[in-house]
Amino acid sequence: MQTPVTEQNDRIQIYKPNSIRNTGIHAWIDMVCELIEYRELIWRLMVRDISARYRQSVLGIFWSFLAPLFIMGIFVMVKNKQILPIGNTVLPYPAYVFIGQMVWLLFSQGLTSSAHSLISSGSLLAKINFPKEVLIISAIGQTVFDFIIRIPLLIIIFLWVGFTPKLTILIVPLIMIPFLFLIVGLGLLIAIFNAIIRDVGNALTIVLTALMFASPILYPPPTTWPLTFWINYINPVSGFLLAAYDLTAVGFLTNSGAFVYALISSFFVFCVGWRIFHLIEHKIAERI
Amino acid sequence: MLYGIQDILKNIADRPSAAADLRPGEFWAVQDVSFDLQRGEALGLIGPNGSGKSTLLKMLNGILMPDRGSIRIRGRAGSLIEVGAGFHPMLTGRENVYVNGAILGMKKSELNKKFDEIVDFAGIHEFIDTPVKHYSSGMYVRLGFAVAIHCMPDILLIDEILAVGDEGFQSKCFNIMGQLRENGTSIVLVSHNMHTVSTFSDRVILLDKGKATEFKNVADGVKEYSKLFQSKKGMDMEKICSGNDAIRFFDPEIPRKSFAPRESFSITLPYESLIAYQNVEIDTAIFGDTMQGLYFQATNEAFQQHVDLPRGRHTLAISIQNIPLTNASVKVAVAVWAEKRTSLLFWWRIPVEFCSVAHATGKNFLMVTYGVD
Numbered sequence: 001m002q003t004p005v006t007e008q009n010d011r012i013q014i015y016k017p018n019s020i021r022n023t024g025i026h027a028w029i030d031m032v033c034e035l036i037e038y039r040e041l042i043w044r045l046m047v048r049d050i051s052a053r054y055r056q057s058v059l060g061i062f063w064s065f066l067a068p069l070f071i072m073g074i075f076v077m078v079k080n081k082q083i084l085p086i087g088n089t090v091l092p093y094p095a096y097v098f099i100g101q102m103v104w105l106l107f108s109q110g111l112t113s114s115a116h117s118l119i120s121s122g123s124l125l126a127k128i129n130f131p132k133e134v135l136i137i138s139a140i141g142q143t144v145f146d147f148i149i150r151i152p153l154l155i156i157i158f159l160w161v162g163f164t165p166k167l168t169i170l171i172v173p174l175i176m177i178p179f180l181f182l183i184v185g186l187g188l189l190i191a192i193f194n195a196i197i198r199d200v201g202n203a204l205t206i207v208l209t210a211l212m213f214a215s216p217i218l219y220p221p222p223t224t225w226p227l228t229f230w231i232n233y234i235n236p237v238s239g240f241l242l243a244a245y246d247l248t249a250v251g252f253l254t255n256s257g258a259f260v261y262a263l264i265s266s267f268f269v270f271c272v273g274w275r276i277f278h279l280i281e282h283k284i285a286e287r288i
Numbered sequence: 289m290l291y292g293i294q295d296i297l298k299n300i301a302d303r304p305s306a307a308a309d310l311r312p313g314e315f316w317a318v319q320d321v322s323f324d325l326q327r328g329e330a331l332g333l334i335g336p337n338g339s340g341k342s343t344l345l346k347m348l349n350g351i352l353m354p355d356r357g358s359i360r361i362r363g364r365a366g367s368l369i370e371v372g373a374g375f376h377p378m379l380t381g382r383e384n385v386y387v388n389g390a391i392l393g394m395k396k397s398e399l400n401k402k403f404d405e406i407v408d409f410a411g412i413h414e415f416i417d418t419p420v421k422h423y424s425s426g427m428y429v430r431l432g433f434a435v436a437i438h439c440m441p442d443i444l445l446i447d448e449i450l451a452v453g454d455e456g457f458q459s460k461c462f463n464i465m466g467q468l469r470e471n472g473t474s475i476v477l478v479s480h481n482m483h484t485v486s487t488f489s490d491r492v493i494l495l496d497k498g499k500a501t502e503f504k505n506v507a508d509g510v511k512e513y514s515k516l517f518q519s520k521k522g523m524d525m526e527k528i529c530s531g532n533d534a535i536r537f538f539d540p541e542i543p544r545k546s547f548a549p550r551e552s553f554s555i556t557l558p559y560e561s562l563i564a565y566q567n568v569e570i571d572t573a574i575f576g577d578t579m580q581g582l583y584f585q586a587t588n589e590a591f592q593q594h595v596d597l598p599r600g601r602h603t604l605a606i607s608i609q610n611i612p613l614t615n616a617s618v619k620v621a622v623a624v625w626a627e628k629r630t631s632l633l634f635w636w637r638i639p640v641e642f643c644s645v646a647h648a649t650g651k652n653f654l655m656v657t658y659g660v661d
Contacts, residue, residue, distance in 0.1 A: 011363065013350065013360070014360050014361075015350060015353055015359040016358040016359075017354055040390055044396075045390070048374075048383065049376075051378075051379065051383070052378040052379055055379075124374060126351065127351070127367065128373050128391055129349050129351050196292050196293065197293070283292070287289075
């Protein structure tokens with residue numbers, strides 16, 4: 001007769017100093033398997049934070065709409081009143097800004113929430129053992145949720161300006177997947193370094209504000225002036241932004257070079273970021 | 289912070305860590321600790337605050353990596369260190385059970401099956417759908433504990449949280465811990481409650497400033513632990529008075545200073561006196577260390593004994609019979625006064641030890657008889 005003891009998990013764990021090795025495909029396989037094992041936790045944390053966010057508030061989920069709507073409103077007014085010279089965009093300007101904002105907020109809110117995810121769960125980290133990537137991924141998952149719920153608002157804006165997007169707009173969510181790799185990679189790096197050196201989080205706010213103006217969100221991509229040209233294109237977010245605009249308005253990629261660059265740099269950042277995070281994560285409990 | 293950055297950069301560059309040696313400002317929180325734990329065994333971990341118990345538990349849990357040495361664990365380690373981990377105050381108890389369960393590594397299907405058991409154990413049926421911020425601290429702990437216990441880990445690490453919760457809850461906890469042990473779960477229990485540790489553990493490790501001593505006999509371990517809290521000065525012999533102009537007491541004979549419970553303490557006082565003292569008052573008292581905790585005090589009048597000290601060279605013998613103390617380092621005070629306490633003749637305080645008895649805690653030792661019809 002089988003005793004209950006045989007049900008137990010016989011996996012052997014060994015903890016030693018310097019036990020995490022830097023190289024080899026096995027390292028990556030372990031990392032991926034670990035995350036797959038914890039997928040339920042990621043989902044559960046996302047559900048927890050999203051449901052908790054708007055409890056006990058009247059407007060609830062509508063707050064997610066307001067930020068991009070507000071920026072859009074301000075800049076539409078700025079353009080119409082000729083306060084700043086803004087060129088012509090490939091889409092009607094309100095839609096242009098709104099799509100830009102959706103993509104940008106995915107990036108910036110993803111990074112800021114990652115930066116604070118480890119710190120705010122400080123007590124959890126010190127007491128329970130689980131892969132810390134889970135916290136960052138669930139934080140970014142919440143921003144993905146925000147992105148998705150803004151889509152109906154986008155449709156309303158299209159109707160309002162009387163613009164019908166090309167069918168290729170349906171490919172845009174697919175493009176967002178490599179974008180998410182970029183965000184997760186950067187998010188992991190920022191989260192772990194912020195946990196140790198708190199300046200990183202503070203610097204992030206400033207850098208993101210600057211970056212927003214270095215990306216073609218509020219203005220059409222520059223074709224002339226060399227300096228802004230380069231700033232725009234080194235920023236991989238631009239590649240994704242332009243791809244999003246092109247697929248919405250034009251139907252094909254006008255600047256495939258920028259997009260390919262964005263794809264490659266995203267993948268690279270993701271791999272480097274995740275690897276470094278994994279190497280350091282076991283030291284986090286001591287240093288947070 | 290600087291050491292943190294150094295260590296991390298070294299980690300990334302795959303160089304051996306410098307943390308294996310002490311750098312200025314660092315100290316070993318846990319050092320040279322080595323032990324085995326088999327399936328179904330319970331290990332008690334005791335020590336003063338700051339001795340490294342929680343650090344050791346965190347290492348067993350995989351939260352902190354050892355800087356030297358290695359830890360080998362078979363099976364899943366579950367910890368009851370943070371009760372209510374991952375609880376969000378705005379969410380209801382029901383939602384939080386799922387969050388907490390997920391954090392502890394339980395799958396949703398498992399949680400669905402065990403949900404009713406968990407709520408039963410915690411005893412909060414009526415409140416399971418109210419936000420956790422409205423729970424009393426007791427309810428909070430009970431719910432967190434209920435989830436953690438049902439996680440059925442192979443190794444259960446408990447860090448001083450059994451102190452909360454009322455007695456009914458505590459007994460439920462011990463029941464279920466006992467059941468887990470039957471099933472082969474090993475338990476590491478950190479507690480300051482010596483009774484809990486004594487009754488529950490098979491072995492005990494005493495940690496003091498990071499260093500460990502293992503005791504196969506739990507009672508010995510508990511006694512060493514109490515010793516750590518005694519001030520060393522307290523255990524000297526105090527010879528406050530050995531006589532006056534008329535009488536002189538010589539070195540008393542004290543046959544033994546270490547006793548098992550229920551033995552008798554005797555002291556023989558030789559003296560030489562120029563006058564006779566009639567009807568002296570003899571105080572005997574037993575104090576705990578640092579003169580706190582008076583176990584016993586009586587003068588000879590309590591026993592209706594009349595004592596005279598005749599003139600010349602004689603001995604005064606005093607015996608305290610059948611002392612029911614155990615696991616205590618005490619001082620026996622003996623004082624002799626002239627009639628009506630007009631003059632102090634002798635006063636000494638003698639440090640004495642009562643050894644511990646296995647399976648008995650507390651300071652008093654009484655005989656218990658059992659009978660079954």
